[in-house]
Amino acid sequence: MVILTREQIEERLIALHQVSLELVSDLSIETVLEHIVTLAREQANARYAALGVFDDDGDLEKFIQVGLTPEEVSRIPHQPEGRGLLGALKRERKTTRIPEISADPRSVGFPNQHPRMHSFLGVPILLGEYLLGTIYLTDKIGYHEFTEEDERVIETLAAYAAVAISNARLYRDLLERDQALTQRNEDLALLNDAAIAQASSLELDEVLDRTLNRVMAYMEVEAGEIFLMEEGGQELKHALHRGEGAQAFFTRERFLLGDGIVGKVAQTGKPIVSTDLGRDVRFLRPAVVQAGFNCLVSIPLVARGNVVGVMNVATKQSREITSREIHLLTAIGSWAGITIENARLHRQARRLAVLEERERIGMDLHDGIIQSIYSVGLTLDYARMIVDEDPLQARQKIEQAIEALNSTIGDIRSYISDLRPRQIGSEGLIDGLQNLVDVFKANIMVDITLTGPKDGLVALPGSHATALYHICQEALANVARHAHARHISVRVWTTGDQVLLEVIDDGQGFVLEKMNLASGHGISNIHTRARKVGGDVKISTAPGEGTTVLAWVPLREG
Numbered sequence: 001m002v003i004l005t006r007e008q009i010e011e012r013l014i015a016l017h018q019v020s021l022e023l024v025s026d027l028s029i030e031t032v033l034e035h036i037v038t039l040a041r042e043q044a045n046a047r048y049a050a051l052g053v054f055d056d057d058g059d060l061e062k063f064i065q066v067g068l069t070p071e072e073v074s075r076i077p078h079q080p081e082g083r084g085l086l087g088a089l090k091r092e093r094k095t096t097r098i099p100e101i102s103a104d105p106r107s108v109g110f111p112n113q114h115p116r117m118h119s120f121l122g123v124p125i126l127l128g129e130y131l132l133g134t135i136y137l138t139d140k141i142g143y144h145e146f147t148e149e150d151e152r153v154i155e156t157l158a159a160y161a162a163v164a165i166s167n168a169r170l171y172r173d174l175l176e177r178d179q180a181l182t183q184r185n186e187d188l189a190l191l192n193d194a195a196i197a198q199a200s201s202l203e204l205d206e207v208l209d210r211t212l213n214r215v216m217a218y219m220e221v222e223a224g225e226i227f228l229m230e231e232g233g234q235e236l237k238h239a240l241h242r243g244e245g246a247q248a249f250f251t252r253e254r255f256l257l258g259d260g261i262v263g264k265v266a267q268t269g270k271p272i273v274s275t276d277l278g279r280d281v282r283f284l285r286p287a288v289v290q291a292g293f294n295c296l297v298s299i300p301l302v303a304r305g306n307v308v309g310v311m312n313v314a315t316k317q318s319r320e321i322t323s324r325e326i327h328l329l330t331a332i333g334s335w336a337g338i339t340i341e342n343a344r345l346h347r348q349a350r351r352l353a354v355l356e357e358r359e360r361i362g363m364d365l366h367d368g369i370i371q372s373i374y375s376v377g378l379t380l381d382y383a384r385m386i387v388d389e390d391p392l393q394a395r396q397k398i399e400q401a402i403e404a405l406n407s408t409i410g411d412i413r414s415y416i417s418d419l420r421p422r423q424i425g426s427e428g429l430i431d432g433l434q435n436l437v438d439v440f441k442a443n444i445m446v447d448i449t450l451t452g453p454k455d456g457l458v459a460l461p462g463s464h465a466t467a468l469y470h471i472c473q474e475a476l477a478n479v480a481r482h483a484h485a486r487h488i489s490v491r492v493w494t495t496g497d498q499v500l501l502e503v504i505d506d507g508q509g510f511v512l513e514k515m516n517l518a519s520g521h522g523i524s525n526i527h528t529r530a531r532k533v534g535g536d537v538k539i540s541t542a543p544g545e546g547t548t549v550l551a552w553v554p555l556r557e558g
Contacts, residue, residue: 224314294315471529498555504546
């Protein structure tokens, strides 16, 4: 039996104290484990030492040894599997000290090429009831077995090791959570940037360009492209490319639904990742592979459950695309799809507005000028037939036709004026209305007056002044076309918080309730213009009693 002197015991205690300070101060799990197993070997004077660490499921997560040379380790076919003494130590969770390994009934022997070992000391590393790992020592140098003093020293070291391993794991988890939080913040920043970029414009080209540029910068890829679904939903057309290899990507600009990676993503609505384009039979553009691109991510752009396009990002680097990145790109694809759909709807709305305006002009021309010209033609044809029989009446018909033509010319001038960009200019609402009245008076032989504030309503917002200008212009055009009035009065005045415009004519009036869509489009425009700036319109009319159009808008915005 080995008996330690007092000095040797004090040296061990001092060494353990230093060990405890070093272990708890080191937060690197790898360094802590290597330090523990080295110290255990030194303190017990063992030829070989090892440390096994278990994961949450109790499986061997790490195994670190000292004493064996790299050549010896390379000849051993596998790491310990825990079937013999090591497994018993894990199950029993108590210190095991034996003089000869092969003599113990729990031993199952050593793997081939493993050095023969004899004396054994195994100590569990426990944190409360939780088994973190085990310390294994074999072949005490200079003695046939490990001593009780060795056992107590290694048990003390195991207690320190439990705290050190726990601290290192907590620190590792903290770093992983911090990294995850940082990554999540970066992801949220990208989503926010993408949302701002997509929401800041309704122009389709701008939406596509901003979205693709941000995704490429975040993914650190060399190229990106977007395909958009054509009308009918059976074919996708190349809409945008950014980055390198433009000529390679443009070798194929259209894909049918289900055709290639682009077509399959559009068909299924699910992303596809290809990390080896050269061997991917779904990829149908060899020129892209020849340009050096190796990895591609294809994301659907979805709006209201329907795929409206596909976004691809490609890189020449070999890299793994994580599920987090796929989820992030899918979210951006959904937002981009909605924005694309909104941009298309906005463009369609503008086209529809143009078509509606053309339809209104066409109906007005047909119902007004063309009918007037046709009437003039009938009058002249009648005059031609009676010119020999009744020259006086024929002359009267000709004069009547000339008056009708002059009236029609005035109508044409009014239409030309109405089609030009209508601006109030810098002179203000009252001066703008005065110019409008002067033009009307020059083309239509009707008495018309304008009264309003002398200050010109300089405080009225430009959008509100423009709305009243358009309303007055529309009202005067209706009077010219339909009212047959002799006098028109235009008045402008203010109340505490409103500006009012009144257009009164003494014409033939009409039944407002019976006004159909075609002939009443001008009235609809009047209401729309007023309500867009927070105002409204009231029209009073009856057959034979003239018409009054009263419009009002707020004096200030908001």
